[in-house]
Amino acid sequence: MSLSASQNRAGLTLIAPAAILGLVFLIAPLASIFVLAFTDYQLGDRALSFIGLGNFRALADDPVFWRSLSNTLIYSAVVVPGSVLLGLVSALLIDPGTSLRSFYRTAFFLPVMASLLAMAIVWEFMLHPSFGIVNAVMKTLGFAPRNWLKDGSTALYVLAVIGIWQSFGFNMVLFMAGLSAIPRDLYDAAEMDGTPHAWARFKLITWPLLAPVTVFVAITSVIRSFQVFDTVQALTQGGPNKATEVLLYTIYAEGFEFFRSGRAAAITVVFIMLVVGVSLLRFLSLKKTGSNA
Numbered sequence: 001m002s003l004s005a006s007q008n009r010a011g012l013t014l015i016a017p018a019a020i021l022g023l024v025f026l027i028a029p030l031a032s033i034f035v036l037a038f039t040d041y042q043l044g045d046r047a048l049s050f051i052g053l054g055n056f057r058a059l060a061d062d063p064v065f066w067r068s069l070s071n072t073l074i075y076s077a078v079v080v081p082g083s084v085l086l087g088l089v090s091a092l093l094i095d096p097g098t099s100l101r102s103f104y105r106t107a108f109f110l111p112v113m114a115s116l117l118a119m120a121i122v123w124e125f126m127l128h129p130s131f132g133i134v135n136a137v138m139k140t141l142g143f144a145p146r147n148w149l150k151d152g153s154t155a156l157y158v159l160a161v162i163g164i165w166q167s168f169g170f171n172m173v174l175f176m177a178g179l180s181a182i183p184r185d186l187y188d189a190a191e192m193d194g195t196p197h198a199w200a201r202f203k204l205i206t207w208p209l210l211a212p213v214t215v216f217v218a219i220t221s222v223i224r225s226f227q228v229f230d231t232v233q234a235l236t237q238g239g240p241n242k243a244t245e246v247l248l249y250t251i252y253a254e255g256f257e258f259f260r261s262g263r264a265a266a267i268t269v270v271f272i273m274l275v276v277g278v279s280l281l282r283f284l285s286l287k288k289t290g291s292n293a
Contacts, residue, residue, distance in 0.1 A: 033272075036265035043259040055266035065267065067242050068250040071156055075246060076225040078160035079167065084218050086164060087171025088210075092202075094172070095179045105176070109169040116166055120234035123162055124149070149235055152243035159231050159244055167224060171217050178213030182206065219282035223275055247271050 037055055041048035059065045094104045111119065126133050127148045135145035148158045186205050229248040232238060238245035238253065245253075247267060255264035 030272075033265045033268050036262055037269045039262045039265075041262045041265075043255065043261045048262070051262070055263050058263065059266055059270070064242060064245070065250065068238075068245045068247050069270075071242075071244060072226060072228075072246045075156060075160050075163065075228060076222055078157060079163040079225040079228075080218060080221045082160070082164040083168040083171050083221050084214070086168040087217065088175050088214075090168065090172040091175035091179055092206075095176060105173070108172055111166045112170045116230040117234050119166065120162070120231045123231075124235055127158065150240055152240050155236055155240065155244045159228070159235065162231050163225060163228060167221065170224075171221060174213060174217050174220075175210065178210050179206070182209050215285045216282065219278055219285065222278050223282075226271070226275060226278070247274075 036048075038050055038052060039048045040051050040054070090104075090108055094101055094108075125131075127135075129135060129145060129147040129150075134148065138145055146154065149155050182205065186209075187201055190201050190205060227248060228246055229252070232244055232246055232249045233252070236244040238249050248271070251264050251267050251271065254260045254267060
C-alpha cells in the first residue's frame with residue numbers, strides 16, 4: 001500500500017527536528033573537523049589555506065604523536081582485559097546471591113556514575129608520595145614508597161588501574177544482563193547429567209552462551225579506553241616526559257594550548273578512524289556470533 005502525500009509530509013515533519021539536530025550537532029562538526037585537517041588554521045586566525053596532506057605528513061614525523069598513540073594502545077591493552085575479566089568475575093559472584101545482590105551491584109556501579117574528575121582528585125591523595133594510603137600500606141609491607149604519578153615507568157599503569165576501577169562496574173552490569181538470559185534449566189540438566197562442579201558448568205554452559213555479550217563488552221571497552229582524558233588531565237597532564245600523554249590529551253594540547261587547530265583536527269581524524277575501525281569490528285563480530293548461534 002503506497003503512502004499518500006499527506007502521510008509523507010507528516011512523516012517528514014516528525015523526523016525534521018531530529019534530522020536538524022543531527023545535522024547541527026553531529027554532521028556539521030564532523031565535516032568541519034575533516035576540512036580543518038587539510039588546512040593550516042590556527043585558533044584566532046582570520047584566514048586559512050589548504051595544505052593538503054601536510055598535517056598528516058607532519059604527524060608521521062612527530063615523535064609526540066607516536067608516543068601518544070603508543071600510550072593509548074598500551075592503556076587500552078591493560079584496561080580492556082582487566083575491566084572485562086573483573087566485570088565477568090563480579091557478575092558471576094553476585095548473580096547467585098539474593099540478600100545483598102542489589103547492594104553489591106550498586107556499590108560496584110558507583111564509580112561509573114561518579115564524576116571521574118572528582119574521583120581522580122581522591123586517587124591523587126591516595127597516591128601522594130608523603131601521606132597517601134597506598135605508600136602507607138607499602139611501608140607496612142616492607143616496600144619502599146614511590147611517587148607513582150611522577151615516575152615514568154609506573155604513571156601510565158597507575159592510570160590504567162584507575163581506568164579498570166572506573167569501568168568494570170559497567171561491564172559487570174552487562175554481564176549480569178547476559179547471565180539473566182541463560183535458562184536455569186540448563187544448569188539443572190547439567191547437574192543431573194553428572195556435572196555438579198561450578199567450573200565445569202561455566203565451561204559447558206555459561207561461557208559459550210555469554211559469547212555475544214563478551215564480544216560486545218570487549219569491543220565497547222576498547223572504544224571507552226580510547227576516550228581516556230579526564231584522569232590524564234587531572235593527575236599527570238601527560239607527564240612525566242610524555243609518559244602518560246594519550247591521543248585525546250594531544251588533541252587538547254594542540255588545539256587549546258598551542259592553538260594549532262589544523263594539526264589537532266588531523267589527530268582527531270586519526271582518532272575517529274580508530275574508533276570507526278573498532279566499531280566496524282564490533283558489528284562484524286556480533287554478526288558472526290549471531291549467525292553461529
